[in-house]
Amino acid sequence: MTDVLVCVKRVPDASGEVVLTPDGSSVDGRYAGYTMSAHEECAVEIAASVAGESGGSVTVLTLGDDDSVEQLRAALAVGAHEAVRVDAVADDYGPADVAAAIAEVVRSREASGSGFGLVLVGNDAADTGDHQVGIRLAHLLDRPVVAGAQQVAISGDRVDVRVGTAAGTEVYDLPLPAVLTVLEGGVEPRYPNISGRMKAKKAPIEVVEPAVVPQGSGRLGLRVLPPPESNVELLGEGAAAAPRLVEVLREMGVVR
Amino acid sequence: MSVLVVVEPDEGAEGGLSVVSRETLTLARAMPGGAAGLAAVLVGGVGAPDEAVLAHCREQGVDTLYVCGDERLERYAARAWAKVTGAAVEAGGAAYLVAGGTPRGNEVLAHVAATRGVPMATNVVAVVQEDPVEVERQVVGGAVLERVALSGSPAIASVAGHAVVPEASPTPGEAQVEQVAVELTEADLTAQVVRLEAREGGDTSALTGADVVVGAGRGVGGADRFADVEALAARLGGAVGVSRVVTSLGWRPHHEQVGQTGSRIAPDLYLACGISGAIQHWAGCSSSKTIIAVNTDGEAPMVTQARYAVLGDMHEVLPAVLAELGEP
Numbered sequence: 001m002t003d004v005l006v007c008v009k010r011v012p013d014a015s016g017e018v019v020l021t022p023d024g025s026s027v028d029g030r031y032a033g034y035t036m037s038a039h040e041e042c043a044v045e046i047a048a049s050v051a052g053e054s055g056g057s058v059t060v061l062t063l064g065d066d067d068s069v070e071q072l073r074a075a076l077a078v079g080a081h082e083a084v085r086v087d088a089v090a091d092d093y094g095p096a097d098v099a100a101a102i103a104e105v106v107r108s109r110e111a112s113g114s115g116f117g118l119v120l121v122g123n124d125a126a127d128t129g130d131h132q133v134g135i136r137l138a139h140l141l142d143r144p145v146v147a148g149a150q151q152v153a154i155s156g157d158r159v160d161v162r163v164g165t166a167a168g169t170e171v172y173d174l175p176l177p178a179v180l181t182v183l184e185g186g187v188e189p190r191y192p193n194i195s196g197r198m199k200a201k202k203a204p205i206e207v208v209e210p211a212v213v214p215q216g217s218g219r220l221g222l223r224v225l226p227p228p229e230s231n232v233e234l235l236g237e238g239a240a241a242a243p244r245l246v247e248v249l250r251e252m253g254v255v256r
Numbered sequence: 257m258s259v260l261v262v263v264e265p266d267e268g269a270e271g272g273l274s275v276v277s278r279e280t281l282t283l284a285r286a287m288p289g290g291a292a293g294l295a296a297v298l299v300g301g302v303g304a305p306d307e308a309v310l311a312h313c314r315e316q317g318v319d320t321l322y323v324c325g326d327e328r329l330e331r332y333a334a335r336a337w338a339k340v341t342g343a344a345v346e347a348g349g350a351a352y353l354v355a356g357g358t359p360r361g362n363e364v365l366a367h368v369a370a371t372r373g374v375p376m377a378t379n380v381v382a383v384v385q386e387d388p389v390e391v392e393r394q395v396v397g398g399a400v401l402e403r404v405a406l407s408g409s410p411a412i413a414s415v416a417g418h419a420v421v422p423e424a425s426p427t428p429g430e431a432q433v434e435q436v437a438v439e440l441t442e443a444d445l446t447a448q449v450v451r452l453e454a455r456e457g458g459d460t461s462a463l464t465g466a467d468v469v470v471g472a473g474r475g476v477g478g479a480d481r482f483a484d485v486e487a488l489a490a491r492l493g494g495a496v497g498v499s500r501v502v503t504s505l506g507w508r509p510h511h512e513q514v515g516q517t518g519s520r521i522a523p524d525l526y527l528a529c530g531i532s533g534a535i536q537h538w539a540g541c542s543s544s545k546t547i548i549a550v551n552t553d554g555e556a557p558m559v560t561q562a563r564y565a566v567l568g569d570m571h572e573v574l575p576a577v578l579a580e581l582g583e584p
Contacts, residue, residue, distance in 0.1 A: 014535045018399045027396065038500070038517045094375065124362075124378070126516065126536075127396050131357075131378050131414070132366035135334075139370040144446040147334065147363045164511065165359070166464065169453040170332065174446060184517045185503075185510030218375055218404040220390065225401060230560040232549075238568035242576035245548070248564055249492070249581075252546060254468050254525045256493050256584050 002056040002154050002176070005109075005116040006047040007102055008040040008075055010068040010090070011127040024221045026091050027127070029067075036071045039122035041189040043182035046152050047120055048079030048190075054154055057081045059116070063101055064090040069205055076200035077192035084206045094217035095128070099136035104211040106141060117176045118159065123148055123183040128217070134181035145179040146172045150186025162186065258293030259284045260345055260410070261318075262355035262364055265301040265309055272308035276356035278422035280415045281316035284354045285425060288386045294429060297322040297344040297436070299337045299355075299364055302329050310431045317425030320348060324436045332360075333448035336440050338367030343436045350410050352389075357414040365412050374408030381419040394419075397516040397539040418522045418543035463512060468494030469523045471514060471541070472502060475530020475551065475570055479507035484574035485529060491581055497521060497541075499531050515540035529570040533558030550574070 012018065012032035019031040036044075047058045060075035062068045063086040072083040086101050093101070102119070109115055119141075121134040131147075138145030151162040154176070161172040161180060192200070235244045249255045261284045263277040273281075284290045296318045298305055303325045305313075313321050322344035329336055341364055345353055353368060355361030357379055369376035379394040381401070389406040394416050406413060463469065470489040476482060482496070489496045497514040498507070514521055516539040526544035531537060533549075533556055541547070549562035550570045559565045566573050 012396065014396045014399055018396055018535070020400070027400070096373075096375065099370075128402075129379050129395060129397075130376075131362035132369060132376055135363065135366040136370040139367075144443075145335075146447050147366075148359050167452060167454075170449045171451050171453060172447060173450050178447075185513070188506070218377070218407065220403040220405060222395070222400050222402050224399065228561055232560060232562050232565050235548075235564050235566050237566070239572045239576035241566040241568065241573065242580045245564070245566055245573075245577055246580040248548070249525070252525060254492055254494075255581065256491075 002050055002054045002117040003059070003114065004047040004051050004056060004118045004120060005059050005061060005106065006040070006043050006075065006080065006120040007061045007133075008036045008044065008071050009062060009122065009125045010034050010064050010071045011037055011125055014126065018224055020222050020224055024223060025219070026222065034067070034070065036074065037122045037126040038184045039124065039182050042184050042187050043120040043122055044075045044078060044080065045187045045189045046149075046182060049187070050118065050152055050154055052079070056117070059084060061086065061102065061105060063088050063093060063098055063210070072205055073200040073203070074192070076203045077196040078190050082206070083203060084208060086210050087207050088210045088214070092216060093214045095130040095132045096136055097212055097214040097216070099133050099140055100212040101210045102133070102137050103140040105208065115177070118154075119177075119179045121179070121181050123181045134179050138179040141179065143177050143179050144174045145181070146174065147181045148183040149180040150183050152180065258295060258348055258350050259287050259290040259352040259354060260348055260350035261294070261296045262299050262341055262353070262361055263296045263313070264299055264356070264358065264360055265306070272306065273312040274356070274358070275422065276358055276361070276417050278312060278316060279418065279420045280354055280356040281318065282422045283383070283415050283420045284352075285317055287352050287354070287383050288389060289351060291317070294318050295320040295322065295344070295348045295350060297341050299341065300332065300360060302327060305433060310433070313431040314428045315424045316429065317427055318429040318431050320432050320434055322347065322434050322436045324438065326438070326440060328440055328445060331449045333445050334363045335367050335447060336444040337364050338371065339438045339440065339444055340436050342368050342371060343438050345410055347434065347436060353410040353412045355414050357416050362414050365414055369408075369412050372408070374410070374412060376412040376414070377404050377406055378414045379416040380413045381416050397535045398542065399535045417520045463495045463497055463514070464519050464521055466495035466521070466523050468492040468525045469497045469514070469521055469527070469544070470494055471497040471499070471526060471528040471531055472570075473499040473529070473531030474501045476502065476507070477571070481571070482508070484571065484578065487578055488527070488574055491578060491584065492525070494523070494525075499534070499537050528558050528562070529574065531558050532556045533561065
């Protein structure tokens, strides 16, 4: 039985225009939808699958304000059993702070006899792209860690991890407990069904106070790049544009 | 002050160093002390470096190249390589530690940062102030630049792929090879690759290394409608790349995905068909030398930001282009 902790982050949905707050310190939430990172959607899927196969449980955790409950409920709707929110202003927390806050929750659960055999985090968040929370967490907990996990299988007290690379699939075999950072691409996140949504809506969310004083990320300010000036040259419309397009390809020297 | 760069061997056709490593070395020379004291540590290659690696290092102004000959590193283990990197920092007294923003680069740096309890900035595109060092880095898929203070000893940063054009140093380096000796423990090797499985048709390097990429988005219309895209990619000697929605819909495998959570490409030509050009997709394709968009929507970002565009249904345009191209 493997109990899994999966950590998710509320991030601005960057599929639309990104607008900053007037002081340039963060993304203005009034103009952004929010979601969880694609990697974390896959982490939730892996957690649900691993726990389901072994009769274990999935606890989903986030660090943020009350609004981030939305992402916890999204995970509860697709298979997580419990949810924990570390009550904090996420922007005040750098990656080392987040890792320390998660480590405290893991230690606290261990002390109460309900530790996690596997901790999953996204490979990198869609907003800050830090690539380091999971690895810092592993060092704090003194556990092995693999980054970029795409497929995970538990066998007894070990975990088989597969990582896609340019050269092929790298296979790892680790002892539990372990930490994995999950990369999109190995599994298909499931969609919530109606009963999942209803259950998630009513599920209790445990709120804990952070046990760390955040040092921050060193952020001095943000700026949105102005949209590049369009200098597009229209080659034509429909099939009639083909000769001109091929002419351009020949000029570029890409036709063999 | 000196700068230590984590470089990775590239076993591709040209050999030597990966392009990202050369980009990173180029940016590192612009960092404080980088021009005067540039060193590198070769991560992922055990033993004596190839002459091609040394030639690239000399060209980039590297004076010292640290390598490790411990055979236990033949199979990749990030924590062990971080130990080698940390030892190279000590050996050269590096004030700054930099790597390309590759999976290996970010992973090894994160272990070094975690071990030393120092910050790490990822996806850096430029050094904007020297003393104290401040850098700009990409966040939110490259749509936003974040200015951060780069503190720590050493100060640690990874460089966004294709943010810098690799250029030879005006002063070639000596690329003296120095062995790094480390005592690897069991814990350093617990998370180590046990085997590598080749994937048929799943070679991401074909996409990232292609001179031409023919991309397809939602506008392709279905999993069974890629014949023209594949035919054009083959005719141009290139690779197929797709947007995230295409992989999310299960039309194509993830290893073909271009974007923030897929591959970042920099081909000579990116022919983007039926792709609207969301921020996440731009994060992966904006370094392409020339972008040609084929789209029914003339206001789509992919069209307005492309160099050339054809308005229309890709399923009408591509067969006509293939016919016009004829046999090779």
